[in-house]
Amino acid sequence: MAIYSKEQARKIMEKALSFSKADTCEVNLSGSESGNIRYARNTVSTAGYRSNQTLVVQSSFGLKSGTATIDEFDDASLEKVVRRAEELAKLSPENPEFMEPLGPQQYDESKTYIEATANITPEFRAQVAADSINPAAAKDVTAAGFLNDSNGFAAMMNSKGLFAYNKSTNANFTVTMRTNDGTGSGWATRDATDIDKLQASMASKRAIDKALMSRKAQAIEPGKYTVILEPSASEQLLNNMLFSFNARNADEGRSFMSKEGGGTKLGEKIVDERVNIWTDPMNEEVPSAPWNGGGQPLKRMPIVENGVAKNLFYSRYWAKEKGVEAVPFPSNGIMAGGDASLEDMIKDTKRGILVTRLWYIRTVDPQTLLYTGLTRDGTFFIENGKIKYPIKNFRFNESPIIMLNNLETLGQQERVNGNLIPYMKVRDFTFTSLSDAV
Amino acid sequence: MKRRDFVQLAGLGAGAMMLPTSLMGKSISAEALLTPGMDVAQKKMMADVALNTAKSLGATYADARIGRYLNQYVFTREDKVQNVVNTESFGIGIRVITNGTWGFASTNDVSPDGIKKATNQAVAIAKANSKIQTDPVKLAPVKGKGEVSWKTPIKKDFKDVPISEKVDLLLTANAAAMENGANYVNSALFMVNEQKYFASTDGSYIDQDVHRIWPTFGVTAIGDGKFKTRQAMSAPMGMGYEYMDGLDSEKLAGPEGTGMNLYRQSYDIVEDATLAAKQAKEMLTAKSVDPGKYDLVLEPNHLGLTIHESVGHPLELDRVLGYEANYAGTSFATLDKWKSGDFKYGSDKVNLVADKTQVGSLGAVGYDDEGVACKKWDLVRDGVLVNYQAIRDQVHMIDQNESHGCCYSQSWNDVQFQRMPNVSLEAGKEKYSINDMVKDVEKGIYIAGRGSYSIDQQRYNFQFGGTAFYEIKNGKVEGMLNDVAYQSNTQEFWNSCSKICDKDDYRLFGSFFDGKGQPSQVSAVSHGSSTTRFDGVNVINTGRTI
Numbered sequence: 001m002a003i004y005s006k007e008q009a010r011k012i013m014e015k016a017l018s019f020s021k022a023d024t025c026e027v028n029l030s031g032s033e034s035g036n037i038r039y040a041r042n043t044v045s046t047a048g049y050r051s052n053q054t055l056v057v058q059s060s061f062g063l064k065s066g067t068a069t070i071d072e073f074d075d076a077s078l079e080k081v082v083r084r085a086e087e088l089a090k091l092s093p094e095n096p097e098f099m100e101p102l103g104p105q106q107y108d109e110s111k112t113y114i115e116a117t118a119n120i121t122p123e124f125r126a127q128v129a130a131d132s133i134n135p136a137a138a139k140d141v142t143a144a145g146f147l148n149d150s151n152g153f154a155a156m157m158n159s160k161g162l163f164a165y166n167k168s169t170n171a172n173f174t175v176t177m178r179t180n181d182g183t184g185s186g187w188a189t190r191d192a193t194d195i196d197k198l199q200a201s202m203a204s205k206r207a208i209d210k211a212l213m214s215r216k217a218q219a220i221e222p223g224k225y226t227v228i229l230e231p232s233a234s235e236q237l238l239n240n241m242l243f244s245f246n247a248r249n250a251d252e253g254r255s256f257m258s259k260e261g262g263g264t265k266l267g268e269k270i271v272d273e274r275v276n277i278w279t280d281p282m283n284e285e286v287p288s289a290p291w292n293g294g295g296q297p298l299k300r301m302p303i304v305e306n307g308v309a310k311n312l313f314y315s316r317y318w319a320k321e322k323g324v325e326a327v328p329f330p331s332n333g334i335m336a337g338g339d340a341s342l343e344d345m346i347k348d349t350k351r352g353i354l355v356t357r358l359w360y361i362r363t364v365d366p367q368t369l370l371y372t373g374l375t376r377d378g379t380f381f382i383e384n385g386k387i388k389y390p391i392k393n394f395r396f397n398e399s400p401i402i403m404l405n406n407l408e409t410l411g412q413q414e415r416v417n418g419n420l421i422p423y424m425k426v427r428d429f430t431f432t433s434l435s436d437a438v
Numbered sequence: 439m440k441r442r443d444f445v446q447l448a449g450l451g452a453g454a455m456m457l458p459t460s461l462m463g464k465s466i467s468a469e470a471l472l473t474p475g476m477d478v479a480q481k482k483m484m485a486d487v488a489l490n491t492a493k494s495l496g497a498t499y500a501d502a503r504i505g506r507y508l509n510q511y512v513f514t515r516e517d518k519v520q521n522v523v524n525t526e527s528f529g530i531g532i533r534v535i536t537n538g539t540w541g542f543a544s545t546n547d548v549s550p551d552g553i554k555k556a557t558n559q560a561v562a563i564a565k566a567n568s569k570i571q572t573d574p575v576k577l578a579p580v581k582g583k584g585e586v587s588w589k590t591p592i593k594k595d596f597k598d599v600p601i602s603e604k605v606d607l608l609l610t611a612n613a614a615a616m617e618n619g620a621n622y623v624n625s626a627l628f629m630v631n632e633q634k635y636f637a638s639t640d641g642s643y644i645d646q647d648v649h650r651i652w653p654t655f656g657v658t659a660i661g662d663g664k665f666k667t668r669q670a671m672s673a674p675m676g677m678g679y680e681y682m683d684g685l686d687s688e689k690l691a692g693p694e695g696t697g698m699n700l701y702r703q704s705y706d707i708v709e710d711a712t713l714a715a716k717q718a719k720e721m722l723t724a725k726s727v728d729p730g731k732y733d734l735v736l737e738p739n740h741l742g743l744t745i746h747e748s749v750g751h752p753l754e755l756d757r758v759l760g761y762e763a764n765y766a767g768t769s770f771a772t773l774d775k776w777k778s779g780d781f782k783y784g785s786d787k788v789n790l791v792a793d794k795t796q797v798g799s800l801g802a803v804g805y806d807d808e809g810v811a812c813k814k815w816d817l818v819r820d821g822v823l824v825n826y827q828a829i830r831d832q833v834h835m836i837d838q839n840e841s842h843g844c845c846y847s848q849s850w851n852d853v854q855f856q857r858m859p860n861v862s863l864e865a866g867k868e869k870y871s872i873n874d875m876v877k878d879v880e881k882g883i884y885i886a887g888r889g890s891y892s893i894d895q896q897r898y899n900f901q902f903g904g905t906a907f908y909e910i911k912n913g914k915v916e917g918m919l920n921d922v923a924y925q926s927n928t929q930e931f932w933n934s935c936s937k938i939c940d941k942d943d944y945r946l947f948g949s950f951f952d953g954k955g956q957p958s959q960v961s962a963v964s965h966g967s968s969t970t971r972f973d974g975v976n977v978i979n980t981g982r983t984i
Contacts, residue, residue: 037567038956040761044567046853048542048957049559071546093519093605122566130570144763146956174956176764187764252622253660256984260663362892364903364923367665368982372901372923374894376767395892395899395925401984432978433925435899436770 002031002051002152003118006165009155012055012073017159019082022059022089025159026101028293029055032152033118037125040144042133047125058101059085063094097317101158102295110166111287114194117169118151125149132175132204141208145175147200156295164291169193170418173200176377177211178438184390185438186210187357187377189232191417193287210356210378217390219434220381226352227429228345228382231414231421233355234403237371238421240361241400242277242303242333244369247312251322256369256401257312266312271404273307279330285413286420288331296328303330307404337422338410345411345425347385352425354380354387358396369399374435393438394431403429471524471597475506475633476548478645482585485637487550488532491557493639497534497564499577500557501638501808504530504548505850508631510596514608515624516616522601529850532557536564538574540831544851578830578841580810582641588804590649591797592678596629599679607682608653611711615657618715621665625655625711628674628950630962634807634850642809650674650800650962651681652950653707659718666721666920668714669905671698671739671887672705674948674962676800681705690943692737693876693884695915696908700737700886702945703798717906717918724918727907729979733882733936734924734972735875740885740904741863742947742965748928749783749790750861750965752897753817755828759835765956767895770928771823773836781823784932789864790818792827794843799860799964800948801844807854810843817861821933829856848959855955862946862966866938872969875937882910883922883977888947890923901925903980921981931972939968 004012013027031053038046056069059082066088070081128147136143149171157163172191178184187210188203250257250264257265280300281288290298294316302310311327319326346354356378364370375393382388403426411423476484485502492500507527513520529546530553541564545556604627612623632648652674658667675681684706692698697716699709736744752769756762775781784790794801794812805811808830816824826836829845847854876884887905894900907919926934944966951960 036957038764039570040763041573041759043572044539044570045761046540046542046855047563047567048544048853049563050544050851052546052851092522095520096518097520122563126566126570129567133570142760142763144760146764148957174764178760178763178768254622254658254665254667258663258665359895360892362890364890364901364980365921365982366667368984370980370982372890372892374892374899376895393894393899395894395901397901397923397978397980399982399984402982433899433901433976435894436927437767437894437896437898 002033002053004031004153009153009165010163013155013157015075016055016057016078016082017157019079020059020159022061022086024060024101025082026058026156027055027158028154028156030152030154032150034148034150035120035122035125036146036148037129038146039129039133042137042142044126044129047122055081057081057085059089060098061089063096063098064089064092065095065098066092099316101160102162103160104162105291105295105297107164107297108282108290110290111282111284112166112168112193112289114169117149117171117193117195120149120195128200131201135204136177136208139208139212140180141177141211142180143175143177143204145173147171147173149195154289158295162295164295166289166291168289171195171198173198173203175204175207177207179211179215181215183438184211184215185377186214189416191415214378214390217392219392222394222431222433224428224430226349226408226425226427228349228352228354229424229426230356231416231423233358234424235416235419235421236358236361237400237403238333238335239419240371241369245303245312247314248318250312256367257309264312266309268309269307270309270401271304271307272407274407274410275304275307275404276336277304278302278334279332280334281331283332283334283420285415286332286334286418288418292328292331296326298328298331301330332418334420335422336410337413340409340411342411342423345409345423346382346387348409349382349425350384352382353391354382364397369401370397371399372397393435395433395435396430397432398430470526471508471510475528476504481635482637482643484530484548484553485635485643487553488530488557489637489639491554492532492534492561495558495561497536497561499535499639500532501636502530502532503807503847503850504635506633507849510629512601512604512608512627514605514612516612516622517609519605527849530556531847531850531853532560533853534560534564535575536561537568539564539568539571540575541567542853575831576834578833578839580640580830580841583644583805583809584641585643587645589647590676590802592649592680594679596651596679597631607707611655611707614708615711615715618712619659619719620657620715621660622658623655623711628652636805636807636809638809640809644805644809646803646805648803649678650676651679653682653705655711657711657714657718659715659722661722664722666718668718668721669887670714671700671710672707673739673946674800674950675798675946676802676964677798682707684709692886693872693915696884698886700739700945720918721920724920726981727919727922727977727979729977731974732977733879734975735879735882735884735910736970736972737884737886738945738967738969739887739947741967741970743888743891744902745861745863745965745967746949747891747893748897748900748931749817750858750963752928753826754856754858755826755832755836756856758826759832762954766954770896770898776823776826782821782933783818783823783929784821785935786821787938788818788821788932788935790861791815791864792817792842792859792861794859796860796964796966799946800962801860801964806843806845807847808845810841810845812843815842827856827859832856846961848961852959857954857961858952858963860964863938863970865941865944865968868940870937870940872939872943875939875969875971876910876915877913879910879971880912883919884908884910884915898927900928921979922977923980924975924977926975931975934972934974935970936973937971939970941968943968
């Protein structure tokens with residue numbers, strides 16, 4: 001059994017801690033069950049099921065700590081794993097950055113578990129695939145897709161009295177539709193905590209429409225263009241940017257948040273004042289765990305407010321060094337949107353490009369947060385408020401910082417990979433070359 | 439662990455690498471790595487439980503992989519050990535064909551009961567999916583191998599080398615970098631031992647012991663509001679700890695004027711860290727490149743990644759056929775181009791070979807993960823596309839009846855599928871050194887080491903950076919350059935290949951954590967080449983102000 005209730009988890013962890021002889025001991029218990037189906041060429045290709053459970057024990061003596069794990073939870077196994085962590089701790093070199101476990105904390109009630117998602121069967125997955133393949137085949141389109149669902153729990157306890165428990169479910173669906181003449185491709189992604197909100201067949205329909213619309217794309221010159229970025233196009237760039245809000249790197253002078261001559265850009269305006277980004281584990285649309293693996297409570301917290309960098313993320317060690325409060329890395333990201341629908345945004349665009357997706361994104365220069373990558377699966381030219389024709393894909397070289405400084409309009413939000421991201425219109429987005437890829 | 443978490447942990451920003459949680463397994467002590475796993479006779483017995491259960495449930499084919507995966511990773515920064523990780527993962531993965539459909543399940547309960555339960559699950563999944571199967575699985579024949587074994591030819595098992603020795607070596611390299619002007623250093627050692635047992639209803643029982651190692655670092659220099667990082671010039675290898683010996687006989691001098699040393703089958707991490715610090719400092723004030731057309735002189739530890747992305751991936755048959763359409767994409771190298779027999783992938787000088795047997799390479803094994811004996815074959819000969827990379831259930835689609843032996847799974851709990859073999863560029867046949875090559879270039883750039891990389895989903899348009907860039911003017915290396923990236927189209931690029939250094943310059947590049955598939959799996963693969971010249975490639979300037 002991979003999924004334990006709060007009380008079952010508490011009992012196992014209490015037992016493990018009872019064997020501890022170390023200065024401090026912290027245990028993390030987790031388990032998950034997940035299933036997937038993959039299809040391509042309008043037929044199923046692979047499918048699988050995975051179940052696992054783990055207890056991680058970290059014991060410490062002074063600044064020396066050791067970690068051991070086990071997947072069996074009888075008394076003898078629990079004692080064995082605790083002894084092993086203690087032996088490893090005694091053998092390890094002192095870590096000057098070691099932080100003692102936290103004491104008891106208060107956590108919000110999580111919204112991350114939905115029973116229906118936990119009850120998905122192989123037959124359900126096969127049906128999702130069939131509901132994607134059949135409408136594709138009917139329109140001379142070939143479907144390739146992937147559905148993965150998971151159901152899991154995480155719990156922790158330590159010798160300082162901290163206890164935390166959370167259950168969660170998640171389902172992710174992506175689909176690529178390619179026209180059989182090889183000239184059109186469309187893509188859509190959906191993810192949900194509640195399987196009833198996944199609407200995979202709607203995503204398949206959207207991808208089929210994009211594939212049909214994108215046939216026989218025309219080449220236009222690379223250069224700077226106004227773009228409308230769908231949420232799935234900007235999500236990774238934004239995520240990469242947030243991941244770089246690391247206080248230590250900024251303090252050490254090796255981050256785009258470092259300031260020339262020392263110090264950081266914390267508290268400074270770094271992007272357009274309409275940009276507001278925060279984290280909120282309690283958000284109904286994108287709920288996430290109310291605590292992290294170290295037991296720190298996760299709360300709503302601003303990251304960028306009215307264009308100003310409001311928080312950098314401080315590990316507990318770095319916070320102590322700098323004499324500030326620790327700021328945990330967020331478990332989700334939410335960017336404020338506006339009322340405009342995609343249709344409104346297209347209507348208000350004189351000349352621009354609609355981008356479904358940006359892909360193969362890699363860092364070019366961490367100093368300026370410059371990334372490169374390509375458009376994919378549906379790129380369209382907009383003129384005088386209308387989509388005129390599909391265009392060939394572009395390679396871009398752009399920084400999310402420059403992108404958010406060139407903001408024109410914020411549209412409605414959509415959930416992408418557990419984050420809420422708005423449609424965005426941005427001017428002067430830099431495309432540097434053409435790609436023949438469909 | 440997501441890729442970016444790992445990059446953060448390792449403090450390294452570049453390279454085709456990824457480290458998923460499923461590979462980590464459970465933490466154990468370094469001593470426990472030396473404990474022998476389940477013996478071969480018992481593995482055979484357990485595998486037979488899976489095969490017999492599958493057959494009794496109506497499977498027409500089944501294979502079982504019992505895997506013990508041992509990993510040891512050491513992470514340091516400056517004068518501190520950040521983390522030492524020893525992990526073990528043990529279990530069985532069972533794959534079946536029922537009603538012409540694949541099913542797969544895995545378990546870490548390697549007992550008859552656990553195996554029977556997992557086999558039942560695999561068959562149930564196959565049956566559920568067979569209802570929507572329109573293209574029944576057709577396997578290329580494989581003759582049973584009986585009971586055989588294979589082992590990476592290593593000289594020093596990493597498991598026998600004390601952690602303290604590894605830590606000392608990394609800290610010595612870090613100190614060398616700091617003494618030579620670095621502000622920060624992150625270094626790491628990745629060591630992997632896959633002990634895997636394969637059995638199938640074809641009558642194969644294959645026991646293999648596979649070793650890999652990757653030492654790496656990032657050395658950062660800071661000045662005038664800028665920071666520059668120079669990555670290690672090491673390559674991940676299919677070798678034992680002997681790779682760390684730093685033998686002079688395996689060193690090669692870089693082009694005159696660079697002061698660089700490059701490494702073949704033995705790596706001197708302290709020497710490389712010393713030079714890295716000097717180069718990182720030099721980069722802070724190096725000239726920003728003028729964009730335009732340049733003749734590129736690409737060092738093997740750089741060119742390997744370009745080969746990987748622009749040759750290795752597009753010639754994976756599953757991509758060509760559309761099986762990867764929803765994730766990595768498809769390929770420009772379509773079947774009609776191959777069938778034409780005259781598709782010019784590159785210039786006449788370009789010979790690209792796939793090889794799962796090359797000694798010291800990451801991809802070398804005796805048998806792949808569906809029991810096919812490994813081999814070497816041509817992909818591009820005299821510039822013409824001649825073949826792909828294919829496994830048992832797909833090779834019939836290119837009218838061949840023998841698998842190429844390049845099926846792989848990252849772990850016992852993931853299903854095996856087609857993965858890239860080592861794909862390498864053959865060395866030039868005429869005597870031609872790196873200095874001969876530089877002398878012949880009027881306006882060019884020498885690029886060494888791995889950097890930023892990105893390519894489209896059909897592998898036409900790519901952009902690559904590197905670690906160290908040197909301007910070449912009128913046959914001489916001038917100073918270092920900054921802000922360099924080149925953009926090209928795969929076919930155009932390989933057709934601009936005009937010169938290849940001889941075999942004395944040949945080295946392996948490696949990707950330790952190459953990602954593919956859904957759920958994503960990693961694999962390790964090498965790419966060999968000698969320094970190679972490409973004419974008139976478009977170079978852009980990546981400098982920006984924010």
